[in-house]
Amino acid sequence: MKTPRIYLDHNATTPLRPEVLGVMQRYLAEAFGNPSSLHTFGQEARAGLEEARTRLASGLGCAPGEVHFTSGGTEADNWALLGCAAARGQGRIVTTAIEHHAVLHSCRHLQKQGFEVCLVRPDPRGWVDPEAVEALLDDRTILVSAMHANNETGVLQPVAQIGQLTRRRGIPFHVDAVQSFGKVPVQVDQLGADLVAVSAHKLNGPKGVGALYARGGTRLEPWIHGGGHEGGLRAGTENVAGIAAFGLAAQLALAEQSAHQRELGRLRDRLEVGILGALGGVQVNGQGAPRLPNTLNLSIAGVQSEALLLGLDLEGVAVSSGSACSAGGEEPSHVLLAMGLERRLAAGSLRFSLGWGNSEVEVDRVIALLPGLVRRLRALSA
Ligand SMILES: Cc1ncc(COP(=O)(O)O)c(C=O)c1O
Known part of the structure; x- marks a missing residue:
């Protein structure tokens, strides 16, 4: 019998929940109207869209x-x-050196247009000190952008404290909550955020759907020009099926959040303790900092993460070497380098991210598999 595959890459993307697929199918096949149409077909689609927005x-x-x-x-x-x-x-934009490329490359683009961009480095645990952000705020600062949870290490950033600093000075604050939404509470007022980015496929919804929260009154230029969709700010007939699915996926994730994340935390800790107990020369990146319950990022001395990733894949186990977007590239993770990891160690790092459907049996199989694989690879490179 073929051994079942084990998916431990939920920070890259997640499987669609069956209920969520059901909603998508309904809006693709039955309630397929254009939400801008006045007839009943259109109104059905509009209802699905607005229900998702409310959720x-x-x-x-x-x-x-x-x-x-x-x-x-x-x-x-x-x-x-x-x-x-x-x-x-x-003006000046203040952000951190460990942001996702969606933020860092947007900043690089703005820099070319003449904006000043300041990057705050994290401490060795991958945590950004709010005081380091505060030191860069001046009266030319037009925006602060900080992620809530890092996609590679899972380290939770002190966004609520940063939000207090920006509020006091009347500076708009953007939070990339793509990895945290659905895993830990994301409440815009508690974070002091004016703009928040979230994404459906990180919480068992479909790919290609997300949302931007923009606090009423925030000065924000329209993004796509055309019809009056999305409050006249982002034109284009809406992806109704994807959006309705996002609404349900978010609702389910939030309803189950505390119990589910507690269980994922237990499994992640079991994985961490099991690997550290069986193998020397391993460090946990982000250790000592508050972390997402589902994420474990390890640097394993004497191996290349790609070789390890492929070795695990041959055994049916899917993990990631750094972020999915930069995986396959030659460069070690910009996040780990910014944390001060030596290039050699950063190039031997693996990210395990747990999620819906993972079990203790799966975790134990990885604990049993990994040490042997690492020893073989170390012996080859020695
Ligand atoms: C922190 C963070 N921001 C932004 C993104 C981009 O989201 P999407 O894949 O929905 O474009 C990701 C995806 O990996 C992420 O982890």
């Missing part, structure tokens, strides 16, 4: 009219940064 708003603690659907987290991050910068024309 997202209730999850984020905001008004439905402050939720704007996008094609994903990347677009929401781009819109927040470019839209906010365009509304101001010039």
Whole structure:
């Protein structure tokens, strides 16, 4: 009998839940109208769209009219940064060196247009000190952008404290909550956020759907020009099936959040203790900092993460070497390098991210498999 495959890469993407697939099918096949149409077909689609907006708003603690659907987290991050910068024309943007490329490359683009970009480095645990952010805030600062949870290490950043600093100075604050939404509470007022990016495929919804929360009154340029969709800010006939699925996926994730994440935390800790107990020369990246319950990032001395990833894949176990977007590239993770890891160690890091459907049996299989694989690879490179 073939051994079942084990998926431990939920920070890259997650499987679609059956209930969520059911909603998608309904809006693709039956309620397929254009939500802008006045007839019943259109109104059915409109109802699905607005129900999803209400569900997202209730999850984020905001008004439905402050939720704007996008094609994903990347677009929401781009819109927040470019839209906010365009509304101001010039000035300083403060962000961190460990952001996702959706934020960092948007900043690089804005830098070319003449904006000043300041990157705050994290401490060796991958945690950004709010005081280091505060030191860069001045009266030219037009935007601060910080992620809530790092996608590679899972380290939770002190966004609520950063939000207090920006509030006091009246500086708009963008939070990339793509990895945290559905895993830990994301309440816009508690974070002091004016802009928040979220994505469906990280919480068992479909790929290609996300949202940008924009606090009422935030100066933000329209993003896509055309019809009056999404409050006249992002034109284009909406991806109704994807959006309705996002609404349900978010609602389910939030309803189950505390019990589910507690269980994932237990499994992650079991994996961590099991691997550290069986293998020397391993360090946990992000150790000592608050972390997402589902994420374990390890640097394993004397191996290349790609070789390890492929070795595990041959055994049916899917993990990631750093972020999915940079995997396959030659460069070690910018996040681990910013934390001060030696290149050699950063090049031997693996990310395990647990999620819906993972079990203790799966974790134990990985604990049993990994040490032998590492020893073989170390022997080869010695
Ligand atoms: C922190 C973070 N921001 C943004 C994104 C981009 O989201 P999407 O894949 O929906 O474009 C990701 C995806 O990996 C992420 O982890």
